[in-house]
Amino acid sequence: MSFASLGLSAPILDAVTAQGYTSPSPIQAKAIPAVLEGRDVMAAAQTGTGKTAGFTLPILEQLSRGQRAGPNQVRALVLTPTRELAAQVADSVATYGKNLPLSSSVVFGGVKINPQMMKLRRGVDVLVATPGRLLDLYSQNAVRFKHLEVLVLDEADRMLDMGFIHDIKKILAVLPKERQTLMFSATFSKEIRALAKGLVRNPVEISVSPPNTTVKSVEQLVHPVDKAKKAGLLIELINENDWQQGLVFTRTKHGANKLTRQLEAANIKAAAIHGNKSQGARTKALANFKKGSIRILVATDIAARGLDIDQLPQVVNFDLPNVPEDYVHRIGRTGRAGATGHAISLVSADEAKQLFDIERLIGNQLTRKLVDGFEPVHDVPASRPGQKSHGARKPKKPKPGHRDGQRSGDAASGHKPPGKNRRHGRGKNPTGRPSGDRTR
Ligand code: AMP
Numbered sequence: 001m002s003f004a005s006l007g008l009s010a011p012i013l014d015a016v017t018a019q020g021y022t023s024p025s026p027i028q029a030k031a032i033p034a035v036l037e038g039r040d041v042m043a044a045a046q047t048g049t050g051k052t053a054g055f056t057l058p059i060l061e062q063l064s065r066g067q068r069a070g071p072n073q074v075r076a077l078v079l080t081p082t083r084e085l086a087a088q089v090a091d092s093v094a095t096y097g098k099n100l101p102l103s104s105s106v107v108f109g110g111v112k113i114n115p116q117m118m119k120l121r122r123g124v125d126v127l128v129a130t131p132g133r134l135l136d137l138y139s140q141n142a143v144r145f146k147h148l149e150v151l152v153l154d155e156a157d158r159m160l161d162m163g164f165i166h167d168i169k170k171i172l173a174v175l176p177k178e179r180q181t182l183m184f185s186a187t188f189s190k191e192i193r194a195l196a197k198g199l200v201r202n203p204v205e206i207s208v209s210p211p212n213t214t215v216k217s218v219e220q221l222v223h224p225v226d227k228a229k230k231a232g233l234l235i236e237l238i239n240e241n242d243w244q245q246g247l248v249f250t251r252t253k254h255g256a257n258k259l260t261r262q263l264e265a266a267n268i269k270a271a272a273i274h275g276n277k278s279q280g281a282r283t284k285a286l287a288n289f290k291k292g293s294i295r296i297l298v299a300t301d302i303a304a305r306g307l308d309i310d311q312l313p314q315v316v317n318f319d320l321p322n323v324p325e326d327y328v329h330r331i332g333r334t335g336r337a338g339a340t341g342h343a344i345s346l347v348s349a350d351e352a353k354q355l356f357d358i359e360r361l362i363g364n365q366l367t368r369k370l371v372d373g374f375e376p377v378h379d380v381p382a383s384r385p386g387q388k389s390h391g392a393r394k395p396k397k398p399k400p401g402h403r404d405g406q407r408s409g410d411a412a413s414g415h416k417p418p419g420k421n422r423r424h425g426r427g428k429n430p431t432g433r434p435s436g437d438r439t440r
Contacts, residue, residue, distance in 0.1 A: 040181045043205075150179060153168070248318050
């Protein structure tokens with residue numbers, strides 16, 4: 001099958017060819033015609049499937065046929081959970097739309113709002129946004145949705161995981177009811193279906209399998225170790241196994257910084273990527289990691305979301321996540337096509353509860369392996385996956401001061417994930433007032 005047969009016109013086909021794509025991926029083959037027909041879409045697809053082009057190409061095609069956006073108006077809105085993903089989607093929009101007379105822009109928190117307001121002044125055909133910053137801009141009258149034609153929710157499951165449901169509902173309340181809605185999510189859980197209910201109308205449902213089936217092709221191992229010896233063990237593992245590229249997860253930003261310093265001190269090129277890092281620093285770290293000048297990327301869960309770095313040979317859980325589902329997300333990063341990925345967890349005695357919760361979620365007891373010289377003084381108890389463990393399936397708020405759990409760590413410091421800024425912030429809550437009047 002060719003892109004031309006899907007109904008895309010020459011300027012877009014040229015841009016696609018310039019990217020070196022020869023044929024549409026399965027999700028593109030299904031989503032592009034459906035979107036061009038004006039249908040709502042619910043698609044189960046992960047990063048790596050080509051989903052971004054799956055919605056971007058037909059949206060650009062449709063927008064190119066209509067009238068350009070008026071001042072402060074937006075014609076297509078793409079909501080993403082993280083600034084990284086927002087930036088990546090915006091890049092794709094610019095790349096695929098380079099031969100079209102359409103404008104696009106991206107807005108997310110953590111950077112100055114004024115330049116974003118300026119860009120919106122003349123109106124943009126495609127706006128990519130994280131929810132919180134978008135609400136800030138809306139409350140300051142910088143953006144209007146009267147002429148919105150298409151809404152895309154990208155990685156809807158992650159948006160819910162990250163607690164954006166209220167922000168999303170506020171945004172939905174100010175969008176025109178007559179619009180096309182496309183929803184992309186890695187999974188379609190009960191929560192996602194509930195959200196979708198009032199959102200998409202008679203949608204075309206599309207499901208494609210991820211390029212690498214995660215859990216099955218990932219070899220998972222637990223190294224019990226005392227907390228104080230974790231960094232030493234990680235350094236030993238990197239050196240012994242000569243890992244050239246690995247993604248290491250820590251629970252906190254502080255932990256990521258500290259570990260990065262320890263790796264650098266051991267002559268291992270490393271960089272941290274988390275909510276306190278500027279967009280520039282994150283982009284640079286990712287680029288250096290991809291080209292190999294950094295061997296180890298140390299990331300918090302939230303920062304790692306939306307990063308275009310799957311299929312790594314090695315993922316390490318330096319700390320176990322508080323939310324067991326995050327473990328599954330993390331290890332899904334490893335496993336190259338056709339090859340087995342490796343996910344190693346360094347687990348100290350105080351993380352037994354998290355370990356049990358993970359084992360209960362995945363329905364498997366993880367293999368423990370002691371490493372010579374790093375045998376723990378404080379043993380990790382044997383797992384009890386059958387035992388009821390409270391909250392295993394429910395993301396819970398870490399207690400204040402509890403080794404600043406990733407979520408609260410990011411949220412408490414003033415360097416929150418995009419979109420959370422506004423909760424304590426400057427902007428007025430747009431739906432603090434009757435919302436309906438704002439779109440009419
Ligand atoms: P995504 O799932 O949207 O994050 O895309 C994953 C990667 O696949 C991106 O690097 C795209 O540039 C690339 N890609 C998207 N569509 C195609 C295609 N039809 N052929 C080859 N590569 C593609």
